[in-house]
Amino acid sequence: MKRESDGVHLEKPLLWSAIAVLVAGIFVADTVTSLEVAVAVLYVVVILLSVWTGSPRAIMLVGAACGILTIVSYLLTSFGDRNSGLANSVLSLVAIGATTYLALRIEAANLATRQAQADLARMSRVILIGELGTSIAHEVSQPLAAIVANGNAAIRWLGASPPNGGEARKALERIVEAAGRAGDVIGRVRGLAARKPPSREPVDLAELVQETLGLALGEIRGSQITLRTELTNLPMVSADRIQLQQVILNFIANAIDAVKADRSSERDLLVSLATDGEKITFSVRDNGVGLPQGSLDKVFDPFFSTKPGGMGVGLAISRSIVEAHGGAVYAAPNYPNGAVFGFTLPIREARS
Known part of the structure; x- marks a missing residue:
């Protein structure tokens, strides 16, 4: 069973079922055993288990319920020394309270960690967008230029004698189409930079790759790279x-930088998707400068970068x-020169 803070969906119904069974079992055992036996201390296990819900409120409710059940069990138990039972109950309540407090502190630390990771990922996306600013400006400038050209054409057709409404209409339709393309580029950039919580939805990887390549297309063309x-x-x-999309864009941006750093006249970039029936593989293959000796096992480590001035967070976040x-x-070498970066997703994840 894995926590949501680890990035994996937690089966909460199963977790709550386990908590309920444990609580019931401890309560029955505490009630039917002698007062000299401090069975209620086992409630600390339930409280620690509640941390996996990822909810401070749930932790507090579980802790309060365990405390109340400890008191009820003491009142219902009819055999054993009452003084020893009272001492055991007090010690159990202290343990339950301390464990609840520690569990809340743990969850607060986990929440701060998740927030820091989200902020760092957003910063990485913004940095990527900044690095691809030239490409984005190029992609937007093309439809804007088309809008101006077709607008002038429409004015000329309407000003002709007699006015040519058919040609003017075609020019206006091209203006609408070009404006839509510009809006798509801006929308993709805004979506990539937006501060949105993680969500799961059906994604067409081929379409997503094409869309992401659209952000980098100007840079690829400007650098005379064959895509x-x-x-x-x-x-x-x-x-x-x-x-x-952030991962795909990161891999593509790194490949562009590697190809540009190579003085070779042939600049080549291959972006591919494939499946072997068990997993889906995305890869970016370039013929750039390649990976330095001994860096293959460290390229995804935080703060490790092979680029001068690189922050070393992009691949770690990816x-x-x-x-x-x-x-x-x-990551792997691309013979005779260059590198291959990619990722795999299991088919079972695609079918979930």
Whole structure:
């Protein structure tokens, strides 16, 4: 059973069932045994288990319920020394109270950690967008230029003698289409930078990759990089769309930097999706400068970077995102030169 703070869905009904069974068992055992036996101390196990709910309110309710049941059990128990039973009950209540307090502190620390991770992931997305600012500006400038050109054309057609309404209408339709493309680019950037809580929804990976490539297309063209894609039809993935887009964009941006750093006249980038029936694999293959000797096992470590001035957080965050989706990241040399970065997602996750 795994916690939500670890990025894995927690089966809460099963957890609450286990808590209820334990509470009932401890209460019965505490009631039917002698007052000299401090069975109520076992309630601390239930309180620690309640931490996995990820809810401070639930922890407090469980702790209060355990305390009340301890008192009720003491009152219902009819055999044994009352003084010893009272001492045991008081000690049990102290243990329950202390454990509840510690459990609340643990959950507060977990909440702060999750918030810090979310803020760091958002910062990484904003940094990526900044690095791809030229590409984004290029993608927006193209439809804007088309809007201006078609607007002038529409004015000319309407000002002709006689006015050519058919051609003017076509020009106006092209303006609407170009405005839609510009809006799509802006929408993708806003979605990537938005501070949204993680969510799971059906995601078409091929469509998501194409959409993400649209953000980097201007940079790819401006750097004279040959882009090739191999995107096969795949099952829908149950995932956080924005988080997966961040991972894909991070891998593509790193590959672009690696290719640009190489002085070779041939610049090549291959983005592919494939499946072997058990897992889905996304990969970005470049013919850039490649990975330095001995860095293969460390590229996904926090604060490790092979780029001058790099922060070393992008790939670390990408790994945590993919692993939270039940997958794994990988990096390998691309012979004769360059590198391959990618991730895999299990098919069972795609079918969930």
